[in-house]
Amino acid sequence: MLISLIAPAYNEEGNIVPFARSVASAFKDLPGGGTCELVFVDDGSSDHTLSVMRSVFDDSYIKESSLIVKVVEFSRNFGKEAAIYAGLEHSSGDICVLIDTDMQQPPAIARQMVDILLDDKQRCFDCVAAYQEQRKRGQLRNWCSSMFYRVLGASSGMDVLADASDFRAFRANVRDALLGMTEYFRFSKGLFSWIGFKTKAFPYTPDDRLTGETTWSFWKLAKYAINGLMSFSTFPLRIATWLGAVASTLAIIYMVIVVSQRLLFGVDVPGYATIVSLVLLLGGLQLLVLGVMGEYLSRVYTQGKKRPIYIKRSCSSNREG
Ligand code: UDP
Ligand code: MG
Numbered sequence: 001m002l003i004s005l006i007a008p009a010y011n012e013e014g015n016i017v018p019f020a021r022s023v024a025s026a027f028k029d030l031p032g033g034g035t036c037e038l039v040f041v042d043d044g045s046s047d048h049t050l051s052v053m054r055s056v057f058d059d060s061y062i063k064e065s066s067l068i069v070k071v072v073e074f075s076r077n078f079g080k081e082a083a084i085y086a087g088l089e090h091s092s093g094d095i096c097v098l099i100d101t102d103m104q105q106p107p108a109i110a111r112q113m114v115d116i117l118l119d120d121k122q123r124c125f126d127c128v129a130a131y132q133e134q135r136k137r138g139q140l141r142n143w144c145s146s147m148f149y150r151v152l153g154a155s156s157g158m159d160v161l162a163d164a165s166d167f168r169a170f171r172a173n174v175r176d177a178l179l180g181m182t183e184y185f186r187f188s189k190g191l192f193s194w195i196g197f198k199t200k201a202f203p204y205t206p207d208d209r210l211t212g213e214t215t216w217s218f219w220k221l222a223k224y225a226i227n228g229l230m231s232f233s234t235f236p237l238r239i240a241t242w243l244g245a246v247a248s249t250l251a252i253i254y255m256v257i258v259v260s261q262r263l264l265f266g267v268d269v270p271g272y273a274t275i276v277s278l279v280l281l282l283g284g285l286q287l288l289v290l291g292v293m294g295e296y297l298s299r300v301y302t303q304g305k306k307r308p309i310y311i312k313r314s315c316s317s318n319r320e321g
């Protein structure tokens with residue numbers, strides 16, 4: 001039995017060693033003589049993350065444990081989603097765990113999630129998804145997040161676990177399904193919902209980041225959300241149809257009113273302001289709809305080039321040679 005932990009890292013030099021030690025301690029006594037491999041993916045960090053990862057090979061605590069450590073180095077920063085994909089490709093465990101390296105997602109909790117999958121009574125579950133019981137974020141961000149999941153669920157017809165993160169443990173069949181999804185614009189939560197499999201929700205409270213700062217600003221999150229929505233729903237494309245239908249109906253009603261006022265009652269309809277505002281409104285709507293179509297087209301264009309999801313510069317392990 002092999003357990004693979006996939007840990008993407010971008011500028012996490014201060015967190016790597018405590019994280020690796022914490023993994024070694026949480027997974028030291030696996031039932032049936034099982035072993036654990038830790039697959040680090042250095043997502044083009046600009047600090048010393050890569051050398052610190054390699055120093056873990058010679059760390060006395062890690063050497064004493066039976067932990068296998070792999071380091072995959074990217075040629076540049078490709079983003080967390082690409083790093084997860086690379087980690088999955090380089091893992092060979094019967095059970096895989098996606099976990100951040102900043103210690104917000106404690107390895108001890110990951111062990112509890114793996115234990116659920118190892119439990120014979122829970123064989124029906126293929127995936128355990130950790131979700132945050134208490135959100136530590138502001139109210140506006142919570143509201144935006146819950147609205148996003150509602151819209152995504154309703155427009156894609158998928159069952160999306162609202163507060164679930166990508167902190168998950170799953171069996172090899174789920175990994176193979178994820179690797180079969182080779183799209184360039186990746187959105188983990190959507191991918192997990194789309195592939196299905198019986199998932200158990202596991203409540204947890206994230207810790208604070210050990211060192212460093214999150215790279216996710218509000219706008220980066222908003223961009224990620226729009227990307228997620230476009231990857232799993234064609235609803236924004238249909239907005240054009242609805243807007244067109246409503247605008248045409250209103251225009252016909254208004255035309256009937258204006259013509260009858262002129263013909264039946266001889267009212268001279270002064271229309272300069274109305275015409276200007278209608279032209280501007282309709283012009284604006286048309287540009288908006290064109291923009292939405294352009295967004296989808298640009299995704300088709302990028303995906304059509306069939307570029308790789310990530311480019312690897314090197315790969316090493318403490319079990320080499
Ligand atoms: N991360 C990554 N590539 C990036 C940005 C982040 O691999 O371009 C990693 C990061 O090192 C961390 C995880 O993804 O292990 C989550 O990132 P972060 O802590 O910034 O996000 P948050 O916890 O705030 O959602
Ligand atoms: Mg974090």
